[in-house]
Amino acid sequence: MKLSKYLLSSALVAASLSFAPSANAFCGFYVAKADTDLFNQSSKVALVRDGDRTVITMANDYIGDPTEFAMVIPVPTVIKKEQVHVSDSSLLDHLDAYTAPRLVEYFDENPCEMRHRLKRFSASAPVMMESAQADTARDQALGVTIEETFSVGEYDILILSAKESDGLQSWLTENGYKIPDGAERTLGSYIKQDMKFFVAKVNLEKKADMGGEMLRPIAVAYESPKFMLPIRLGTVNAKGTQDLFVYALTRKGKVETTNYRTHKIPSDKEVPVFVKDQFGDFYRDMYKTSAKREGGHGVFMEYAWDMNWCDPCAADPLSDDQLRELGVFWLNDREDDIRPMPRRGGKSMAKDVYVTRLHVRYDAESFPEDLKFKTTGDRGNFQGRYILRHAYEGEMNCPEAEDYVERVNTRKEKEIKTLANLTGWSTGHIRTLIDESGTGGFLKSRKEKEKGKSDWWDKIWSDD
Amino acid sequence: MITQSEKKSILSYLLKDPRHYQIGVLGSLILLGVFHFAFALPAWHVMACLGSALTTQFIADKITGRPFDPRSPLISALSLTILLRTGSVWLSIAAAVLAISSKYLIRFQGKHLFNPANFGLVVVALLFSGAWISPGQWGTAPIFAILLAGLGGVVTGKAKRWDVSLSFLGFYAALILGRALWLGDPLTIPAHQLQNGALLIFTFFMISDPKTTPNARIGRVVYAALVAAVGFTIQFGFYNSAGIILALILTAPTVPLFDRIFQDELYQWPTLFPKFQSSRKGDTYETVQIPAE
Numbered sequence: 234m235k236l237s238k239y240l241l242s243s244a245l246v247a248a249s250l251s252f253a254p255s256a257n258a259f260c261g262f263y264v265a266k267a268d269t270d271l272f273n274q275s276s277k278v279a280l281v282r283d284g285d286r287t288v289i290t291m292a293n294d295y296i297g298d299p300t301e302f303a304m305v306i307p308v309p310t311v312i313k314k315e316q317v318h319v320s321d322s323s324l325l326d327h328l329d330a331y332t333a334p335r336l337v338e339y340f341d342e343n344p345c346e347m348r349h350r351l352k353r354f355s356a357s358a359p360v361m362m363e364s365a366q367a368d369t370a371r372d373q374a375l376g377v378t379i380e381e382t383f384s385v386g387e388y389d390i391l392i393l394s395a396k397e398s399d400g401l402q403s404w405l406t407e408n409g410y411k412i413p414d415g416a417e418r419t420l421g422s423y424i425k426q427d428m429k430f431f432v433a434k435v436n437l438e439k440k441a442d443m444g445g446e447m448l449r450p451i452a453v454a455y456e457s458p459k460f461m462l463p464i465r466l467g468t469v470n471a472k473g474t475q476d477l478f479v480y481a482l483t484r485k486g487k488v489e490t491t492n493y494r495t496h497k498i499p500s501d502k503e504v505p506v507f508v509k510d511q512f513g514d515f516y517r518d519m520y521k522t523s524a525k526r527e528g529g530h531g532v533f534m535e536y537a538w539d540m541n542w543c544d545p546c547a548a549d550p551l552s553d554d555q556l557r558e559l560g561v562f563w564l565n566d567r568e569d570d571i572r573p574m575p576r577r578g579g580k581s582m583a584k585d586v587y588v589t590r591l592h593v594r595y596d597a598e599s600f601p602e603d604l605k606f607k608t609t610g611d612r613g614n615f616q617g618r619y620i621l622r623h624a625y626e627g628e629m630n631c632p633e634a635e636d637y638v639e640r641v642n643t644r645k646e647k648e649i650k651t652l653a654n655l656t657g658w659s660t661g662h663i664r665t666l667i668d669e670s671g672t673g674g675f676l677k678s679r680k681e682k683e684k685g686k687s688d689w690w691d692k693i694w695s696d697d
Numbered sequence: 698m699i700t701q702s703e704k705k706s707i708l709s710y711l712l713k714d715p716r717h718y719q720i721g722v723l724g725s726l727i728l729l730g731v732f733h734f735a736f737a738l739p740a741w742h743v744m745a746c747l748g749s750a751l752t753t754q755f756i757a758d759k760i761t762g763r764p765f766d767p768r769s770p771l772i773s774a775l776s777l778t779i780l781l782r783t784g785s786v787w788l789s790i791a792a793a794v795l796a797i798s799s800k801y802l803i804r805f806q807g808k809h810l811f812n813p814a815n816f817g818l819v820v821v822a823l824l825f826s827g828a829w830i831s832p833g834q835w836g837t838a839p840i841f842a843i844l845l846a847g848l849g850g851v852v853t854g855k856a857k858r859w860d861v862s863l864s865f866l867g868f869y870a871a872l873i874l875g876r877a878l879w880l881g882d883p884l885t886i887p888a889h890q891l892q893n894g895a896l897l898i899f900t901f902f903m904i905s906d907p908k909t910t911p912n913a914r915i916g917r918v919v920y921a922a923l924v925a926a927v928g929f930t931i932q933f934g935f936y937n938s939a940g941i942i943l944a945l946i947l948t949a950p951t952v953p954l955f956d957r958i959f960q961d962e963l964y965q966w967p968t969l970f971p972k973f974q975s976s977r978k979g980d981t982y983e984t985v986q987i988p989a990e
Binding site: 398418421422425426458459460485486489490491492493494495527598601602605607609610611612613 | 782783784825826827828829831832833834835836879880881882883885886889890893935936937938
C-alpha cells in the first residue's frame with residue numbers, strides 16, 4: 234500500500250516537471266488520430282539531423298512482387314555497408330502515431346449543478362503501406378562507377394557515381410531499372426552536383442529466408458552539409474500530387490523548409506461532435522482545403538514537440554531504444570551529461586530530442602526544387618488538434634439552463650461554420666450529417682420543448 | 698507658427714528623404730505580415746527591436762553630442778524585425794543593441810563599416826542557437842509586394858542607391874540562371890529561387906544603405922558583384938540558406954578599399970532645416986549639409 238502511494242506521487246512529480254515548459258498543460262482527452270494511411274500515394278521518411286550528421290530512414294510501403302521492387306535515390310556522399318541498416322517498420326508507425334493530428338473532447342457540466350463529469354474515449358486507425366519504383370539486374374559500362382556493392386538484410390545495394398546522365402540512364406535501363414522518360418535531365422543535374430546514387434533491390438533468397446510480407450525500411454547514415462530530401466526524380470512523369478511525411482528529429486528545435494514556406498496546419502478548432510466518427514474524412518478534406526488555399530500544394534507542419542512528452546498523447550513518446558534505432562546518435566553520449574529531469578512515467582532521464590512532422594503535398598510544377606531544410610532554435614510546441622465539446626443533455630431545471638441552452642446553440646452554430654470553412658463541406662451537408670449521426674444536435678429551450686415538435690416549415694429551409 | 702513656405706519645404710523634404718519611404722514600406726510590410734500573411738512575428742519581438750534600437754541610438758547620440766535622429770535606427774530595427782527569428786526577447790534586444798552600437802564602435806575613415814541590421818542579425822544568429830534567419834517563410838503575395846515596393850522606390854527615385862540594388866539583383870540572378878543552365882535544370886528552378894522574400898528585402902532595403910556602400914557609383918556596382926558572388930558561393934557551395942546575408946558582413950570590410958580606388962563624395966542624408974544644423978569637425982555621420990540634389 235505504502236509502495237503504491239509512493240509510486241503514484243513520484244509519477245505526478247515527473248509529470249508536472251515535464252509539463253512545466255508548456256502553458257497549455259491540459260489539452261483535452263485524446264479521442265482519435267489521423268494516420269498517414271488516409272493519404273494515398275504517400276511516403277514516410279524519418280530524418281535525424283545534428284550538425285552535418287544525418288540518418289535517414291525511408292519507409293518501404295511497397296506491396297507486390299519483390300522482384301519488381303527497386304529504388305534509386307540520390308545521396309550526397311558515397312555510402313559504405315556500415316552506414317546502411319535495415320530498420321523496423323513499427324518504428325515509423327509509432328513515430329507516425331505519436332505525431333498524428335488528434336481529436337480531443339470535453340464534456341460540459343450540468344449548468345444547474347456544477348459537477349465534474351469527464352469521460353474518456355479512444356479510437357485509432359490501422360496502418361497501411363506503399364512506395365518505390367523499378368526493376369533489377371546488373372552489368373557495367375558507360376562512365377558509371379560502382380563505388381560500393383553490398384547486401385544488408387533483404388536488400389542488395391549499389392552505390393553508383395556517374396560522369397554523364399545518358400550513361401547512367403542507359404546503365405540503369407540495361408540493368409533492368411525502369412527509369413521514367415525525362416529523368417535523364419534530372420539525373421544529369423544530380424551528377425553535376427556531385428551526388429551519388431543509392432540503388433537498392435530485393436535479394437529474393439534472403440527475403441525468402443526471412444519470410445514476412447513487407448519490406449523493411451532502409452536507414453542510411455551519412456555526413457554532409459546538405460540537409461535536403463531529393464524529390465525531383467519522383468516527380469518526373471508523375472501525374473497529380475504526391476504526399477510526403479517527414480519526421481525530423483533534432484537536438485535543437487523545429488525543422489523548416491528553407492526554399493518553400495512552411496505553413497502551420499489549422500489547429501485548436503472546435504468542430505461538431507459527429508466528427509468523432511468521421512475524423513479521417515474530416516482531416517483529409519481539411520488538409521486538402523488548406524493545401525488548395527496555397528494552390529493545391531504546400532509544406533504543412535502537423536506536429537512539433539519535445540519528445541519527452543505529449544498532451545494529449547496520440548501514442549506514447551518513443552523510447553530511448555526506439556530513438557537509437559532510428560539513428561538518434563547523440564543519445565549514446567547522454568550517460569555523461571547528467572540532466573536529472575525525469576520523463577513522463579519517470580522511467581529515464583529527459584532527452585534532447587525534438588520532433589517536427591511535416592506533411593508535404595507536391596507536384597513537379599509547384600515544387601521544382603528538392604526540399605531543403607534548416608534546424609531552427611524554436612522549441613515551441615505545436616500540434617494539429619481538433620476539439621469536440623459535448624453539451625450537457627440531461628435534465629436541467631434552473632433559471633441558468635435557458636441561458637446555457639442559448640450559449641450552446643450559438644456555439645454549435647459557430648462549430649458548423651468552422652467545419653465548413655476548414656473542410657469546404659457545405660453547411661447544409663454538415664447539418665444533414667449532424668441529423669444522421671443523432672448526436673450533438675441543437676438543444677431545445679424549455680419554451681420550444683413545451684411547444685412540442687417543430688413547425689413543418691422549419692424543415693423546408695433548414696440551411697438558413 | 699509655421700509659414701506657408703516652411704510648410705512647403707517640410708512637405709518636399711518628407712518626400713525627398715529616402716528613409717521615409719523605406720520606413721513606410723518596411724512598416725507596412727510588418728503590419729501586413731502580422732495581420733494578413735501570418736508571418737508569426739510576436740509583438741514583443743517588434744517592440745524589443747524598435748525600442749532597443751531607438752534607445753541605443755539615443756544614448757549614443759547623447760554621448761557623442763549629436764542631435765538624436767530616430768530614422769536610421771528605425772530602418773535598422775524594422776529590417777531586423779522582419780529578418781530575425783527568435784524565441785527570446787533578450788536576443789531581439791541584443792540584436793538591436795549590437796546593430797546600432799556597431800555604427801558608433803566599428804568605424805573606419807569616418808564611415809561605419811557594417812550595415813547595422815546586417816551586423817546585429819548575423820552576430821546574434823551565429824552566436825546563439827535561439828536565434829535564426831528564416832529565408833523561406835514568405836508567401837507569393839508578400840514577395841510580390843516587396844518587389845513592387847522596391848521597384849517603385851527605384852522608379853520614383855526614392856531609393857538613392859538603386860544602382861547597388863539593381864546591379865546586385867542582376868548579378869545574383871545571372872549566377873543563379875547560369876548555374877541552372879550548367880546543371881541542365883528547368884528554368885522553373887532559378888525562377889523559384891529568385892522568388893524569395895528575404896532576397897528582395899535584402900536587395901532593396903539592406904544592401905542599398907548609402908552609408909555602408911562605396912561612395913562612387915562604379916565602386917558600388919563592382920561591390921554588388923562581389924556580394925552576389927560571395928553570397929552565391931555560400932548558398933550553393935556551403936549549403937547555407939542565409940548566403941547573401943552572410944556575404945554582406947563578410948565583404949563590408951572591403952568597402953574602404955573601393956572608396957580608395959573609386960573616389961567620390963560621402964553620402965549625406967537630406968536635412969530638415971539645414972540652417973539650424975551646425976557642422977562639427979570630423980562629424981561625417983548624418984545630417985550636416987544640404988544634399989547635392
